[in-house]
Amino acid sequence: MPWDKVYRLYSELQQYVGWTEDDARRVGAISVLIEPHVAALIDDFYAEIDRHPQARKVITGGAEQIARLKQTLRGWLHDLVSGRYDQDYVSRRWRVGFRHVEIGLAQVFTNAALSRLRRGLLQTLDGVWNGDFAELLATRQSLNLLLDLDLAIIENAYQTEFRLRQQRSDRLATIGQVAGGVAHELRNPLNVVQTSIYYLMHTPTPNPEKVRQHLERIERQIGLADRVIAALSDFARLPVPELKPVSAPETMKEVLELNPLPEQIAVALDFPADLPPMLGDARQLQIVFSNLIRNARDAMLPKGGSLTITAEPMDGEVAVMIADTGVGIPPESLERIMEPLYSTKARGIGLGLAITRSIIDKHGGRLQVASEQGVGSRFTVSLPSAGGAK
Numbered sequence: 001m002p003w004d005k006v007y008r009l010y011s012e013l014q015q016y017v018g019w020t021e022d023d024a025r026r027v028g029a030i031s032v033l034i035e036p037h038v039a040a041l042i043d044d045f046y047a048e049i050d051r052h053p054q055a056r057k058v059i060t061g062g063a064e065q066i067a068r069l070k071q072t073l074r075g076w077l078h079d080l081v082s083g084r085y086d087q088d089y090v091s092r093r094w095r096v097g098f099r100h101v102e103i104g105l106a107q108v109f110t111n112a113a114l115s116r117l118r119r120g121l122l123q124t125l126d127g128v129w130n131g132d133f134a135e136l137l138a139t140r141q142s143l144n145l146l147l148d149l150d151l152a153i154i155e156n157a158y159q160t161e162f163r164l165r166q167q168r169s170d171r172l173a174t175i176g177q178v179a180g181g182v183a184h185e186l187r188n189p190l191n192v193v194q195t196s197i198y199y200l201m202h203t204p205t206p207n208p209e210k211v212r213q214h215l216e217r218i219e220r221q222i223g224l225a226d227r228v229i230a231a232l233s234d235f236a237r238l239p240v241p242e243l244k245p246v247s248a249p250e251t252m253k254e255v256l257e258l259n260p261l262p263e264q265i266a267v268a269l270d271f272p273a274d275l276p277p278m279l280g281d282a283r284q285l286q287i288v289f290s291n292l293i294r295n296a297r298d299a300m301l302p303k304g305g306s307l308t309i310t311a312e313p314m315d316g317e318v319a320v321m322i323a324d325t326g327v328g329i330p331p332e333s334l335e336r337i338m339e340p341l342y343s344t345k346a347r348g349i350g351l352g353l354a355i356t357r358s359i360i361d362k363h364g365g366r367l368q369v370a371s372e373q374g375v376g377s378r379f380t381v382s383l384p385s386a387g388g389a390k
Contacts, residue, residue, distance in 0.1 A: 006094050006156070007087040013152050014085075023142035028083020030139060033128045034121065038077050041120045042070050048116060055109045072096070077117075080146065093150055097157030107158045111151065118147050189221035241281035241362050245386035248278055248311045248320055255289045261297055264304025271311050278318045279386040284359045291352040292322045292379050299326025299377065313385060317365070320381045328373035337369070 046066060049055045059065055076096060079089055100110050122140060129136045196214040200206065249271040261267060278285070296307050305325035312319055329337060338353045360367045364384055371377035 097154030245277035296324035
C-alpha cells in the first residue's frame with residue numbers, strides 16, 4: 001500500500017474538516033485523563049460485541065483472540081489521544097480498518113463500534129474534566145473531528161479491499177471468457193491438422209499431390225493458431241502508453257499507407273487546419289486506427305463503398321470519426337463487439353476492437369460506435385488534446 005498516498009488523502013481530509021494544530025494539542029492533553037479508564041472502555045466494547053451474533057461470529061479464536069484484540073484496541077486508543085497524527089499513525093489506522101475487512105466484519109458494525117467508542121470516550125471525558133467549560137466543548141469538538149477522520153480512513157480501507165475483490169472477480173471472469181474463446185479458436189485448426197495427419201499416416205500409397213495439399217493445409221492451420229496466440233499475447237502485454245503530441249492527419253496518412261485499400265473503396269479525409277494534436281502514443285494509436293480501418297474495409301468488401309475520416313476539436317479533446325458504408329453491425333452485437341474473442345466475422349479472432357478499446361482506455365480516451373445494418377458504421381475515437389504543443 002502506498003502510505004504516502006493514504007497520508008496525502010488524510011491531510012486533505014484534515015483541511016476539509018478544518019483540523020488544526022490546536023485540535024491536536026487539545027486531544028493530546030486529555031491523554032492523562034483518559035488512560036486510567038481505557039480498560040473499562042475496552043471491556044464495555046467487547047461485552048457489547050458479545051451480544052450481537054453478526055459481529056461476534058468474526059471472532060473465531062476464542063478467549064486468546066479476544067485478548068489479542070483487546071490489546072490492539074488499547075494501542076488504538078493510546079494512539080488516538082497521543083497528539084501525533086503523522087504518516088505512521090495514518091498507516092496504522094488504515095491497517096486496522098483493512099484487518100476488519102479481512103476477517104469479514106461488515107462495515108456497518110465497524111461504524112457502530114466506533115460510535116460506541118465515541119460515546120464512551122466523550123462520557124469519560126465529561127466525567128473527569130475539571131477545567132474551563134468552553135475548553136471542554138472545544139476539546140469534545142476536536143475529539144469528534146479526529147474520530148470522523150479515523151472513520152474516513154477505515155472506510156477507505158473497506159473501499160480498497162472491495163475494489164481489489166472486484167478486480168479479482170473481473171479477472172477470473174475474463175480468464176474464463178478468454179479460455180473459452182481460445183479453446184474455440186484453436187480447436188478448429190487442431191482438428192484440421194489432426195485429420196490431415198491421420199490421412200498422411202494411414203494412407204498406404206498417398207498421391208504426391210494429396211500429400212502436398214495436406215502439408216499446405218497443416219501449415220495454414222498452424223499459421224492461424226499462431227496468429228491467435230500472437231493476438232492474445234499483444235492484448236495481455238500492451239505497455240503503458242508514452243504520451244506525446246500526435247498529429248491526427250499525419251497518423252491517418254501513415255495508417256492508410258500501411259493498410260492500402262482496394263480500388264472499389266473511395267476514401268475521403270477532412271481535417272480542419274487548426275486541429276490541435278492529440279495526446280497519445282503514436283505507435284499504439286497506429287494500432288487503433290489500423291484496426292478500425294481494416295474493420296471498415298472488411299465491412300464493405302467485396303461490393304466496395306466509401307470510407308470517410310474526419311476530426312474536430314471538442315471540449316479539450318480531439319474526436320476522430322471513421323465512417324463506412326458497409327453492412328453495419330446487428331443491434332444484438334453492438335454491446336458485445338468490444339469484448340475479447342467476440343467477433344461478427346466468420347474468420348475473426350475477436351481481439352481487434354478489444355485491443356483498440358484497451359489502448360484508448362489507457363490513453364484516458366473514449367471509443368463510441370453507431371451503426372445501422374445496410375447503411376454502415378461510424379466509430380468515434382475521442383482522445384485528450386495536447387493543446388498548442390508541437
